Amino acid sequence: MQPSLRHRLSVAVDPEMREDDGLSPFNRLVVSGILLLILVGVLETEVHVIRRFGGVLEMIKAALFVFFLVEYGLRLWVAPLNPRIRNVWHYAFSPSALLDLAVLVTLASPFLGLEATVFRLLQLLRILRLARLGRYSRGMNLLYDALRSRATELWLSMVMALSLMLAASTLLYIVEGEVQPEAFGSIPRALWWAVETLTTVGYGDVVPVTPLGRFLAALTALCGIGFIALPTGLLAGAFSDAMRQSREERRHRHD
Amino acid sequence: MQPSLRHRLSVAVDPEMREDDGLSPFNRLVVSGILLLILVGVLETEVHVIRRFGGVLEMIKAALFVFFLVEYGLRLWVAPLNPRIRNVWHYAFSPSALLDLAVLVTLASPFLGLEATVFRLLQLLRILRLARLGRYSRGMNLLYDALRSRATELWLSMVMALSLMLAASTLLYIVEGEVQPEAFGSIPRALWWAVETLTTVGYGDVVPVTPLGRFLAALTALCGIGFIALPTGLLAGAFSDAMRQSREERRHRHD
Amino acid sequence: MQPSLRHRLSVAVDPEMREDDGLSPFNRLVVSGILLLILVGVLETEVHVIRRFGGVLEMIKAALFVFFLVEYGLRLWVAPLNPRIRNVWHYAFSPSALLDLAVLVTLASPFLGLEATVFRLLQLLRILRLARLGRYSRGMNLLYDALRSRATELWLSMVMALSLMLAASTLLYIVEGEVQPEAFGSIPRALWWAVETLTTVGYGDVVPVTPLGRFLAALTALCGIGFIALPTGLLAGAFSDAMRQSREERRHRHD
Amino acid sequence: MQPSLRHRLSVAVDPEMREDDGLSPFNRLVVSGILLLILVGVLETEVHVIRRFGGVLEMIKAALFVFFLVEYGLRLWVAPLNPRIRNVWHYAFSPSALLDLAVLVTLASPFLGLEATVFRLLQLLRILRLARLGRYSRGMNLLYDALRSRATELWLSMVMALSLMLAASTLLYIVEGEVQPEAFGSIPRALWWAVETLTTVGYGDVVPVTPLGRFLAALTALCGIGFIALPTGLLAGAFSDAMRQSREERRHRHD
Numbered sequence A, B, C, D: 001m002q003p004s005l006r007h008r009l010s011v012a013v014d015p016e017m018r019e020d021d022g023l024s025p026f027n028r029l030v031v032s033g034i035l036l037l038i039l040v041g042v043l044e045t046e047v048h049v050i051r052r053f054g055g056v057l058e059m060i061k062a063a064l065f066v067f068f069l070v071e072y073g074l075r076l077w078v079a080p081l082n083p084r085i086r087n088v089w090h091y092a093f094s095p096s097a098l099l100d101l102a103v104l105v106t107l108a109s110p111f112l113g114l115e116a117t118v119f120r121l122l123q124l125l126r127i128l129r130l131a132r133l134g135r136y137s138r139g140m141n142l143l144y145d146a147l148r149s150r151a152t153e154l155w156l157s158m159v160m161a162l163s164l165m166l167a168a169s170t171l172l173y174i175v176e177g178e179v180q181p182e183a184f185g186s187i188p189r190a191l192w193w194a195v196e197t198l199t200t201v202g203y204g205d206v207v208p209v210t211p212l213g214r215f216l217a218a219l220t221a222l223c224g225i226g227f228i229a230l231p232t233g234l235l236a237g238a239f240s241d242a243m244r245q246s247r248e249e250r251r252h253r254h255d
Helices: A005-013 A025-043 A047-081 A088-092 A095-112 A116-136 A139-149 A151-176 A187-198 A211-254 B005-013 B025-043 B047-081 B088-092 B095-112 B116-129 B139-149 B151-176 B187-198 B211-254 C005-013 C025-043 C047-081 C088-092 C095-112 C116-136 C139-149 C151-176 C187-198 C211-254 D005-013 D025-043 D047-081 D088-092 D095-112 D116-129 D139-149 D151-176 D187-198 D211-254
Strands: none
Touching: A005 A025, A005 A047, A025 A047, A025 C187, A047 A088, A047 A095, A088 A095, A139 A151, A139 A211, A139 C151, A151 A187, A151 A211, A151 B139, A187 A211, A187 B025, A187 C211, A211 B187, A211 B211, A211 C211, A211 D211, B005 B025, B005 B047, B025 B047, B047 B088, B047 B095, B088 B095, B139 B151, B139 B211, B151 B187, B151 B211, B151 D139, B187 B211, B187 D025, B211 C211, B211 D187, B211 D211, C005 C025, C005 C047, C025 C047, C025 D187, C047 C088, C047 C095, C088 C095, C139 C151, C139 C211, C139 D151, C151 C187, C151 C211, C187 C211, C187 D211, C211 D211, D005 D025, D005 D047, D025 D047, D047 D088, D047 D095, D088 D095, D139 D151, D139 D211, D151 D187, D151 D211, D187 D211
16 A cells, blocks of 8 residues: 555654654755755845845745745644654644744744844744754764763863863952953953963953963963863763764674 | 761761762752852952942852851761761861861951952852862762873873973074064063963964064964874873773672 | 886886885875975965065976976876776876866966966965875875764764854844944854854954853853864764774784 | 992983882982073073072072083993993983083083073073983873874874965965955965964964955864864874773783
8 A cells, every 4th residue: 555645745754754864855955944044044134235135035035934834834734643743733832843933933024023133032043943953863862972971070170160260260350450450350350361261262352461460371271271171081082982882782783 | 766867967968978979958059059159259359240239249148158157067066977087176177177167257258357359369268169069079080080090191291382382482582582572572471472372372462473483483383283182182092991991890890 | 027117107106006005206206396386386476585586486386397297298108007097088187187287287377477366276276286195195094984984973063063153143243233233243243253262263353342242252162162172072082993993904804 | 249339320310220110319300400490591581580580590500500510420420331321422422411511501601601692592402401301201102102103194184284274375365365465465474374273373463354254264263173173083092092002011911
């Protein structure tokens, strides 16, 4: 017996119904649509782009609105075939479907006259959709397992980093606070410098000028190496172990 | 026979008396208190915050003072139940308890009229309390073991880094010393630039301008990659090995 | 029977015909020639160098033209001895040979009066020749295998990095957009800041000034640590595994 | 039979004659002397220090001169006891002994009236003495072996980094050369920016301003992550393997 159109659509639309690895051609299109959606959302905040390509952007948004409306309808229709979903309403009120709906409303918003600031915040929702990509891959689990296996150590290195950051900013507040009250006049202000330095970003908008301040800043910058090396080292070891384990498990299954 | 209140309190208050992993509910509260204490200490150095929320901060500090006074009293009372502690005085003069007492004095200091600079320095003591968190976790041992197993190599890479830093600052002192006497007029001055560059912080307050100076600076910046890669690589290998060893030991215990 | 001159030349010129590891003396010369060619290409864009050493550069370019013309001729002559190449025309129209020809035309271009901008773009072609070095080494395969074995995870960490970058720039566009319209007035503008910060480059030409903006920027900079640690950790584990595997394979071959 | 004074001195002075691990008490003193020597050399370039502590520095230098003269004499005396050294002259003309002699001359230079610039260059020689520390440790061999085991890959990643750097600077020279001729007017000038960006130092003295230039710079900065991740990953894997191998070898010796 041939599977019905609805069954075939379910396999194409719902990644959980698909047996093969990777994305179905339809979901590749969806991913491209999401990426285009985000690109449009980013570009339409720039006045120069709006002035030149405003019409084109509106057309793309209209097309994307139609595309995502069809996708939303299809997903509602095939959702009950997934044994994990009880009925259409169960799916319609899932966080994932509500996010999809919110994005559809955002896309239609220029016609509804939504205010600019709210619209700006809703851009973030569109970006969150990208996270849906993660669900498609087993690699995500590997990353997640590796992070979890070293959770205690990563947490501890974060606490050590925080302590270092507070110690550095307190010291520079004491040493440079009088000389540069605007930049080091309080610990929260000095923290801006400490984060800049320990992460090795170093914008250079706030820099110690006294010899003692520079000496302490140099020590802080050197500690910044460990600040990067510690989590990197932990993750490197974790990934190496996670990979070996997943390979051994696969070998056991073959035996 | 039911354990007495003092025994039950001892298990809740003293992490060494607790058999389970992790923190007791009481100690979770203590950790939150310490974090709040540090936050208040950081915020009250900022004039804008004092002006607006000065009263609230004083109230929080008063509440924290009472809380930590009670905690200090409880710890004194239950200390003798810990077989490692001889008597109350043995505990009271331990570095940990003295630090707790110092923090209590700091908290009461605004009423005592302690001078601002001394108070600023005592902020660091409060931050040091965070280190007490480390004792609660086995992860700390793993980090420590990993660092110790590569102590020689980490030490050597530090010596190599120091040599590189001195070589770079000497060269730039020779090349740029005449052109920018303020920034490169002596090796200690040039060292500020060398640390900035090798740690890849790069504030940009001090930058070579001659072609030869820039060529040497470029070489230094490229060496900075190795400067980060060497300790990171060492730590990564060390963590990977430490984890494997601890897992094998656990497996041996189970056999 | 002695191998003919053409056969001996083939072994010297074509790295695929050589049985030993490493480069033949002739190909070492070719590599030196390519490096000299790139150095000349880089230097002749600088007016100060042209003014002083213009004549010398032209002479070097003429010599390199003759050298690479001879090399091109030799490769054409011995190409058919390589069993993978059908005939001279098959080789002459291979991408590698066409690139060599293009470089020869570039070298002759000053005599032909090629325009400056086109010439500038063709510099890149010369640099691409360096990639030919990769073919000479087995190490390249190790690097490539290591990258491929973690392709999914590296891809995912790129997607996560992109999301983080977009989230950070959207937030700073909302928070700082009104205060600094030139730097944060649109998401594409804020993206320049986000890339600078997450990669820890931190030029400092664009820096948040509001307290909330700085708080978000500090969070972004701290996430930048993970931004570097994740791919580094993945690569470290991958290289470690690739090396072990290649060593085990070699051991199996010896048994 | 008691070993003679000369034999006992040989064990104390020559690290190759010592059977125990680590430095002899005498050589600990030598290392401290070298560090003090470098510190003095660094400090005496700063006018402010000379003005205040000039007399003290001269006294320290005189004391160090006497100390290193005695050490040099002792080493000459005990050198022939080392089976690797044929006679006193063989040792006296070894690079290590000549460097020691050069440092002695440098220390005596203020009395000889050596010119300032030559003196500055000789500071580097003193710093090179630190490298002698490496000989004292087995850790150095581990670092060296790890680096050598990945020599091909590290070399390749350097070539890839160079290509990337040249490609980035060529592109920015084409795009920004007209707008900022001082910073991007030639490829060597643009290289300064490329090194700054790829190493994530980011001084900010040279920054692209056109949208296309910034887009290319963002791509370059993102590639800079791989620029750091590749060698770090290689070293991490190499150190992990080198440690395991040295541990296995030690275990085999014990069996």
